[in-house]
Amino acid sequence: MSQIGKPPCEEGAILSGEQATPCSASSRRWTLVATILGSSLAFIDGTVVNVALPNIQRTLGATTSDVQWVMESYALFLASLLLVGGALGDRFGRKRVFMIGAGVFTLASIGCSMSSGVGPLIAARAIQGIGAALLVPGSLALISATFPPSERGAAIGTWSAFSGITAAIGPVIGGFLVEHYSWPLAFLINAPLGIVLLAICAAKVPESKGNADAGPIDVLGASLVTMGLAGLVFAFIEAPSRGWTAAPIWLAALIGIIALLLFVRVELRAASPMLPMALFRERNFAGANMLTLLLYAALGGSLFFLPLNLIQVQGYGATAAGAALLPFIATMFLLSRWTGSLVDRFGPKLPLVTGPAIAAVGFAMFALPSTESTYWTSFFPAICILGLGMSVTVAPLTTTVMNSVGKELAGTASGINNAVSRAAALLAIALFGLVLVFAFNTTLDAELRSLHVPAALVSTVVEQRQKLAGMEMPGGYPDAVISAMKHAVKLSFVSGFRWVMLVSAALALLSAVSAWVFIEGKQAARAKFNSAKNR
Structure with a gap:
């Protein structure tokens, strides 16, 4: 839900494509079906996971920083490698790279559903992000490569309409599965779609490539931007629990800043930069x-x-x-x-x-x-x-x-x-987490001072503060006491949420x-x- 529907310029990427390779009307139709399914994988995942996060947090006993990483590990590799994914498709074949991305994404989705702990889930989400970085630009490039300019408008209209439907029903279906069954099913939605997509691509979608004279893939630039974003995100997410003075935090922030500065320097000098400055x-x-x-x-x-x-x-x-x-x-x-x-x-x-x-x-x-x-x-x-x-x-x-x-x-x-x-x-997810945690802790401390509740209960709540509103209350206390404590926790979360907004x-x-x-x-x-x- 942090990325609702299509990001900006997706239609633009299709419209700006090169002259299409001549192919049959049947191939064009099947290509459009494949691109709709491919985009649906990314759209569904981007909206369903947020709805599943509270259930994941409760089931796995995760902290707020843990559930941030569930989202951020995916977003990190998608954002960092998106431009490289497009270049790989142009170089080695758009259909080939698109299929590799779909396969990686599908297998990683299955891996997410089988995760029994937060660590394996975060790792599977990172692999999912790599697959998405190959899948997303490929779906756009295939439309450009298959449909001539005179037919792209209609193709874009169909693609956008189905993307809108996917964005609408994805979170509802995912929420239903999470609420009535379990969160792993929210990830398994992708598996049958991915299998059907791979079968259609293998049998029906024509291959195409970009400019054969294109320069080398900007591996150094991609590595630096990934390292830079990862360093900053790690620092922002982990600082509330470890403190800014902790060596891993300031070291990660420093590495992130240096890597991003080097990224700008490399892009200014590279013969074929992923980001032409x-x-x-x-x-x-x-x-x-x-x-x-x-x-x-x-x-x-x-x-x-x-x-x-x-x-x-x-x-x-x-x-x-x-x-x-x-x-x-x-x-x-x-x-x-x-x-x-x-x-x-x-x-x-x-x-x-x-x-x-x-x-x-x-x-x-x-x-x-x-x-x-x-x-x-x-x-x-x-x-x-x-x-x-x-x-x-x-x-x-x-x-x-x-x-x-x-x-x-x-x-x-x-x-x-x-x-x-x-x-x-x-x-922003990492930075806003800092804002919310600070406001939550400030308000919670004030609320706890005003409540007349057993010290042991206060201690239990303080120990779980990294879970924010997802913390669980222990048994053995009067209902009125537990109700007052839950209200204090909710007020604290709302205080942080207001600052975020x-x-x-x-x-x-x-x-x-x-x-x-x-x-x-x-x-x-x-x-x-x-x-x-x-x-």
């Missing part, structure tokens, strides 16, 4: 990616904690929690055609300022509910406003990225923006400001687009 000299491209970094950090970081609030504090079942964001998905789906025309009517600047500003209001509204709030009066309005803000933003953002560079670089630009959105969510609102506002500063107006953008189109 020269693109950021273009004002609209730099502004669009700054907006993406800030807004998708707000979206990914905040919505990671929403199911924990709904299930552990508000008392929702996993099915209801999975269905809670359906209005968000429905709003984006219903408004997609209208928002796609906003750039033509108003230019990119107005929607890219207005959309994030509306989203900021939605994030701020999430800070209003307390421990016993009803869905329709508290969460539903916030979800609808947030969905409206993101709807106004996403299509114009894709168009702005595509129009900011020449058509020969549009695919690269789209891939970069897609990777930025995923990296933003990766870092307010930080998200601030980031969304900053993204609107970045669009106001960097994104050009309608006339300048149109002139630049016409110039790029004629290159």
Whole structure:
């Protein structure tokens, strides 16, 4: 749920593809089916896992940092290797790399379902992320390579429609399986889809490759960005429990910063960089990616904690929690055609300022509910406003990225923006965890001081504080005492959740400001687009 539906620029990556290899109508249809199934694997996994996290935490006795790693180990390798996955497909065959990604992803999903502890689950999720990094760009490239430009619009429409359906029903089905059966089944959803996908690819999907003269794969750049993001994420997630002065924490942070600085240096000098830094000299491209970094950090970081609030504090079942964001998905789906025309009517600047500003209001509204709030009066309005803000933003953002560079670089630009959105969510989940834990501990300490409860119970709660609202109360105490302690824990979580949502609102506002500063107006953008189109 930290990544709802499609990230920005996925349609852009398809539209910018090279001239398709001639193939039969049957091959095109089967390729479209394969890409829909491939994208569904990633979409379902990205939304179902969040709903399963509270159950995973309770069943495996995991801490909050443990469940963060369940999400972050996957997101780390997907964000770091996404651009490399696309390059590997161009070099060695898009169908081949796509199938390898699907196979790795499916096997890792089965491994997740068989995990008996947090450690093996985190490791399986990391392997899943590697598979997704090969699978996701491959699904986009196959559409570009198979459908000629005259047919891509219809193919994209079909692909987007089924992706929307997947995003809507995935969390509900996953929540139902978690609530009525067990969390491993949420991962096993991927297994039959993966098997069918591999069979279709082997029998029906044609192979294609990219430019044979492309430079070497940027292995050093991929290694450095993975190391850099991993170091920072480790420091942010583990600091609340180990302390910032602990050697592993400051050492990981230092390694992460150095690796990212070296990554920039390598990309500036590499013959075939995975991240061409020269693109950021273009004002609209730099502004669009700054907006993406800030807004998708707000979206990914905040919505990671929403199911924990709904299930552990508000008392929702996993099915209801999975269905809670359906209005968000429905709003984006219903408004997609209208928002796609906003750039033509108003230019990119107005929607890219207005959309994030509306989203900021939605994030701020999430800070209003307390421990016993009803869905329709508290969460539903916030979800609808947030969905409206993101709807106004996403299509114009894709168009702005595509129009900011020449058509020969549009695919690269789209891939970069897609990777930025995923990296933003990766870092935000770790950073927001710091914010939530600090506010939770501060409020819990104050609540415990005001309660007149046995010292042994207080000690038990303090020992479990790393589980946040997922902590379990011991037996042997009066119901009134346990009820008071549970209420204190819930109030503490809500306090942290409010801070997370307010930080998200601030980031969304900053993204609107970045669009106001960097994104050009309608006339300048149109002139630049016409110039790029004629290159």
